[in-house]
Amino acid sequence: QVQLVESGGGLVQAGGSLRLSCAASGRAFSRYAGGWFRQAPGKEREFVAAISWSAGSVYYADAVKGRFTISRDNVKNMLYLQMNSLKPEDTAVYYCAASSLRYSDSVNEYDYWGQGTQVTVSS
Numbered sequence: 089q090v091q092l093v094e095s096g097g098g099l100v101q102a103g104g105s106l107r108l109s110c111a112a113s114g115r116a117f118s119r120y121a122g123g124w125f126r127q128a129p130g131k132e133r134e135f136v137a138a139i140s141w142s143a144g145s146v147y148y149a150d151a152v153k154g155r156f157t158i159s160r161d162n163v164k165n166m167l168y169l170q171m172n173s174l175k176p177e178d179t180a181v182y183y184c185a186a187s188s189l190r191y192s193d194s195v196n197e198y199d200y201w202g203q204g205t206q207v208t209v210s211s
Contacts, residue, residue, distance in 0.1 A: 090114045090200040092167075097182060097205030099139070104174050110167035110184030110202055121191035123198055124127060124169045126180035126207075133183070138191035141159060147179075168176035174209045181206050184196050 096108040108124070123138040137158035138147045146158055157170040167184050182205050185198035192198070 090117060090120065092184050092200055092202035094182065094184050094202040094205040097207045099208045099210065102174060102176055102209055102211050105170070106174065106207060108160045108169040108171065108184075108207075109125065110169075110204060112165040112167065112186065117165040117167075117186065120186035120188055120200075122158070122160055122167040123191065124167075124182060124189065125185060126178075126182045127204075128180040131180075133195055135193035135195075136182070139167070139194060140191045143174045145191060146196045147193065149193070155169060158211055161203045171184055171207070174207075178206060178210050180200060205210075 091113045093111045100106055122142050124136040125133050125175045126136050127133040135149050139158045143160050159168045184202045186200040187198045189197050
């Protein structure tokens with residue numbers, strides 16, 4: 089079992105930045121690929137970014153490429169999402185997730201999920 093807890097969400101103006109953190113506990117997080125997803129009201133959960141267990145490979149949704157950066161610290165068992173140049177359409181609940189398979193853009197390939205943190209971007 090892996091427990092994930094997100095933090096760092098909040099209210100920010102368009103063009104601003106936020107850094108989300110995800111603290112992992114339980115089984116060695118370094119064995120899992122990590123991912124960030126988001127879900128806006130009335131919409132399905134969508135992929136944001138993913139990172140391999142070694143941090144050697146990263147993958148971004150087109151909507152956030154060039155603005156968001158995913159990273160991890162396997163010593164601290166942490167996953168991060170640096171979000172810059174935020175837009176109102178980035179408003180959503182953001183979830184971190186862990187996959188025992190591979191880094192992926194599919195919700196179905198993640199085994200563990202955090203409870204989510206709200207990000208609201210005002211125009």
